[in-house]
Amino acid sequence: MRSDELIALYAREGALLEGHFVLRSGMHSGRYLQSALLLARPELAARAGSALADLLRPHRACTILSPALGGIIIGHETARALGIRFLFAEREGSDFRLRRGFRVERGERVVVVEDVVTTGGAALRMVRLAEEAGAEVSAVGALVDRSGREACFPIPFHAIARLPIEALPPDQCPLCRAGVPIVKPGSGGNDA
Numbered sequence: 001m002r003s004d005e006l007i008a009l010y011a012r013e014g015a016l017l018e019g020h021f022v023l024r025s026g027m028h029s030g031r032y033l034q035s036a037l038l039l040a041r042p043e044l045a046a047r048a049g050s051a052l053a054d055l056l057r058p059h060r061a062c063t064i065l066s067p068a069l070g071g072i073i074i075g076h077e078t079a080r081a082l083g084i085r086f087l088f089a090e091r092e093g094s095d096f097r098l099r100r101g102f103r104v105e106r107g108e109r110v111v112v113v114e115d116v117v118t119t120g121g122a123a124l125r126m127v128r129l130a131e132e133a134g135a136e137v138s139a140v141g142a143l144v145d146r147s148g149r150e151a152c153f154p155i156p157f158h159a160i161a162r163l164p165i166e167a168l169p170p171d172q173c174p175l176c177r178a179g180v181p182i183v184k185p186g187s188g189g190n191d192a
C-alpha cells in the first residue's frame with residue numbers, strides 16, 4: 001500500500017476531516033485524521049496492518065505494543081500479519097500502564113505501533129514503558145506520520161504515509177482568530 005493510496009482511503013471513508021480541531025496535545029489544527037473510521041472496515045484494517053507489517057518485518061520483533069485506544073486495531077492487525085504477540089497499554093491519568101496481566105519480558109524484542117503520530121508523545125511513552133521492563137524496542141510504526149519532522153524517535157520510525165499537518169498553539173491559531181467553532185474529536189489518533 002502506497003502513501004497516496006492510504007490517504008485516499010482515509011478520504012473515501014470520511015476519515016480525513018477538515019475543520020478546526022483541538023488535538024490531545026492542546027494544539028489546534030485544520031485537519032484531523034479519524035483513523036477509527038478507516039479501521040471500522042476490517043478489510044481495510046487488515047490491508048493496512050499487512051502493509052505496516054512489511055515495513056516492520058526487518059526488525060524481527062516478538063511483540064507489538066500499542067497505546068489504547070487509538071493503536072489497538074492497527075497494532076493487532078500488524079501483529080496478526082507478522083504472526084507475533086500484541087499488547088496494549090492504557091491511559092492512567094497522564095501516563096500509560098500495562099494492565100490485564102500484560103507483561104513485557106526482559107530482552108524481548110518489541111516494536112511500537114500507533115495509528116497517527118503527531119508529536120509522538122504516546123508512542124514514545126510506549127517505547128519507555130517497554131524499555132523500563134527490560135525489553136529491546138527496535139522501531140516505531142504508524143499508519144500516518146503527521147509530524148513533519150525527519151525523526152521524532154531515537155529509534156527507526158516507519159509510516160505508510162506522511163501527511164504533515166500544521167498544528168499550532170491556540171494563541172497562534174488563525175482559525176481561532178477567525179472565530180471558527182472548535183471540535184474536540186474522540187480518541188483514535190493525532191496523539192498526545
Ligand SMILES: [Zn+2]
Nearest residue numbers: 028173175176
Ligand atoms: Zn484554533
